[in-house]
Structures are given as structure tokens and as C-alpha cells.
Amino acid sequence: MSLDQTDRRILTVLQKQGRISNAELAERVNLSQSACHRRVHRLEKDGYIKDYVALLDPRKLDVPTTVFVEITLSGQADEVLDAFEKAVSRIPDVLECHLMAGTADYILKVVAENTDDFARIHRQHLARLPGVAQMQSSFALRTVFKTTALPV
Numbered sequence: 001m002s003l004d005q006t007d008r009r010i011l012t013v014l015q016k017q018g019r020i021s022n023a024e025l026a027e028r029v030n031l032s033q034s035a036c037h038r039r040v041h042r043l044e045k046d047g048y049i050k051d052y053v054a055l056l057d058p059r060k061l062d063v064p065t066t067v068f069v070e071i072t073l074s075g076q077a078d079e080v081l082d083a084f085e086k087a088v089s090r091i092p093d094v095l096e097c098h099l100m101a102g103t104a105d106y107i108l109k110v111v112a113e114n115t116d117d118f119a120r121i122h123r124q125h126l127a128r129l130p131g132v133a134q135m136q137s138s139f140a141l142r143t144v145f146k147t148t149a150l151p152v
Helices: 006-017 022-028 031-043 078-088 113-125
Strands: 064-071 094-099 106-112 132-139
Touching: 006 022, 006 031, 006 106, 022 031, 064 078, 064 113, 078 094, 106 113, 113 132
Parallel strands: none
Antiparallel strands: 064 106, 064 132, 094 106
């Protein structure tokens, strides 16, 4: 299915206001409520809308520190990659893990309370990941810009 302009407007609004009522969404995208509901249902069914979530404030949850960790593995065999990916996915402090092209094999986005908490995460989890040859951590000083909204 290809997206038309109305579908794109619906997705744009929902990315910023996931809890908007169908009535308000229909008004914002200039559709009847029933037509809007059908489109949203189709966008969900076809996988364009993957999920609905609440975005939490890391400061309120006492994890204001963001650390980006570059990981270089000892090898590129499927078994090494699979073992690493399986193990890293179990660490609750790791928000994202990306397989990279370039100098590092993976980059992780990790949240922590502070540097001491990150040291604990490193010692208890990251240092024990299978297949790791090298690790380099960079602390974010400040988040300048952050969004979850994709361009549609």
C-alpha cells in the first residue's frame, strides 16, 4: 500500500500526539470520524503504525545520564554477532543497540543515574558481553535535540 497525503498527515499528527481522540484527529486531517478510524486501522494493520507508547522523562526516573558506547567485537562470525546481540538485549539500561559500518561494530545508547551508576552497568553487564574486543564510552553532556518522529 502506498501512502497518500491524508495518510501522511495522520501519521504526522499521531507521532506527536499518540493519545489524540479519533474525533480530534479526524478534524485535524479534514476527514469524517469513520473514514479517519478506517485509515488509522489500515495503517496499524499494514504496519506503518507499529505501537503506541508513553515517552518518559529520564530525569524524573533518575536516569538523566546518557552514554554512547562503541563496541568492537573480536570477530564477525554469525555466532559471535548473535551471541552479542542476544546478551545485550537483556540489559535494561541499554535503550538502543545498532550494528554499524565503520570503526565500531555496534553502538549502544545507555542510560544511567550518574557516572558511578554507569561504572556499575559497565562492570556488571557491558564488560561481560560475549565477543567484545574493545569498548569506548562517550558521555553526552547535554541533549540538544531529540525526537521520535520520522519524516513522513
